Amino acid sequence: MIALLNNLKTYLPFSLLDNKAFKRIEESAQIAYYPENTVLIEENEIPSTFFLIIKGIVESKDGEELIDIYHNDDVFGGIELIKNQPSAYQYKVNEELICYEIPKEVFLELCQKNSEFKNYFFSSIVERMDMLKERKESAKMADMMLTRVDDSILHSACIVDHTMPIIDAITKMENESAVALLVKNESGYGIVTDADLREYILHHEEKNLTIISQIQTYPIISVTEGELLFNVLLLMTGRSIKHLPVLNAEEEVIGLLELIDLLSHFANQSHIIHVQIEKATDLQSVIDASKRIDTMIKTLHLKGVKSRYIARLVSEMHKKMYAKLFELIFPHEWHDRCTLILLGSEGRGEQILKTDQDNGLIFEEGFEPKDQVEITLKFTETLDAIGFPRCKGNVMVINPKWAKSTTKYKEDIRRWITSPGNDDLMDMAIFFDTFAVAGKISIFKDLRDFLMEQIKQHKAFLPHFARSIESFESPLGLFSRFVSSDKGHKDEIDIKKGALFALIHGVRALALEHGIHKTNTTERIKALNDIGYMSKEDAGDLLETLEVINTLRLHSQLEKLEKEKEIDNYICLSTLSKLERDTLKEALKTVEEFKKVVSYHFHLSMVG
Known part of the structure; x- marks a missing residue:
């Protein structure tokens, strides 16, 4: 019993309590067992205890409508006890339950003596997320204190x-x-x-x-x-x-x-990395400095810094890194005759951890580089050494498809727009997210202007481009239940396929239609608001949704990095708190609403 209660100290709202309060819980709390279908609280009934689930599932219903599902470490009954009001819902055991029961008088005593504990039950989801970040930061700051000089x-x-x-x-x-x-x-x-x-x-x-x-x-x-x-x-x-x-x-x-x-x-270590990259005179120095970026990411995440700000800082570090690699690897005669471009998530400035290499080259018309194979391979191998996995889709400078002349890129753009196949639509999406990072930047700008002009002339292309938002189903099924069906990923959802792709691509399609040159999704949303297409409220909802999804994904990826597992886009549902699950559900609902808006805007139901 004592060991189980000690485990509570790591979870909100119990992490807000002191040792004296825990002693009071220890003296009064009981462990109870209830079989499936047991009704714990009837609708219009004032509960007599505060419930904390150890194991099992409880559902709350309004008649036949499912309102919520409670899992391990979730609590319920608090608001009804504090307000001394009948429950608006019925709470029923869906899967055999083991739980703590804290008597009403003890729970109210804890609330009376600790206003922070009491206020937790009336706080919004955003406020609870902030509290969660603060607690995680305090718990893990000790790790930073153990770092040694090397x-x-x-x-x-x-x-x-x-x-x-x-x-x-x-x-x-x-x-x-x-x-x-x-x-x-x-x-x-x-x-x-x-x-x-x-x-x-x-x-x-x-x-x-x-x-x-x-x-x-x-x-x-x-x-x-x-x-x-x-x-x-x-x-x-x-x-x-x-x-x-x-x-x-x-x-x-x-x-x-x-x-x-x-x-x-x-x-956050950014100054160190900046200085080391700036002063680097050889590739090994750049490699060593760039490897420190993951440590910077961990520190910022522990401090509760929003994922979009982390992404922005990482993007700046990566741009400096790529520019230095360009300077050290590519021959001087290339520097004014080509442009090094970042594509995909790197081009959008949204890659935080190193998930893959997304890069290419645009050669000035008439320039035929010598030793292209050897030089581009050296560039790719340097990124290998830094820790960037090679792109599974081969979107890299070593692929001639992504390292060629302006004329050949223009031929691709015309084909993507006038007679697109599935691969063409994907290539168009990748290229539209391009950021020129080194070399003669004007070469890329001219090509981007050409792309925008082609779009103006072929507006019929846009619905075909936007239709990709329907590629993946939402992981949120009937009655707001998570749907996890991927083989080998029990109790996990692919957050990129299930939500992130639709949000990013929907915004990308709208940005392409309105001639917005920005590549970052956050900046595109703000630009859509600025031109009047999207209201401030809708833009705010999308930005908050993007933040929630990226934060949960980053947290999952950092845990996998710590355990030396492959970094992917899966989020384990069983490790999420009720607060995190609720927040994720709201984010997924917002994505689904946005998909409907995009579908209606581009008349996707009429696209063959």
């Missing part, structure tokens, strides 16, 4: 001998773009920072300062590899240290830790 967060150290002339040392520092100098003495190290250089500039003549050891701060404060980053943060902030050498077991310098990077680590 070479992935360090800057290269610029080390000079203590006898080196100051001018020579400063020149070396400038050549290596170092932020500080480490001075190797006969015993130990010293450090020279901006403050020491100011001392030299102001007083070198009167003090006859000529060699670097004369202006060093000695001995230095340092830490050893493997020290807890949180302890290092306390040391650096407490001693006002901006640059801290890190030593190995042999007391040799392995790198320099900067305070701004450390602060960024405990924020």
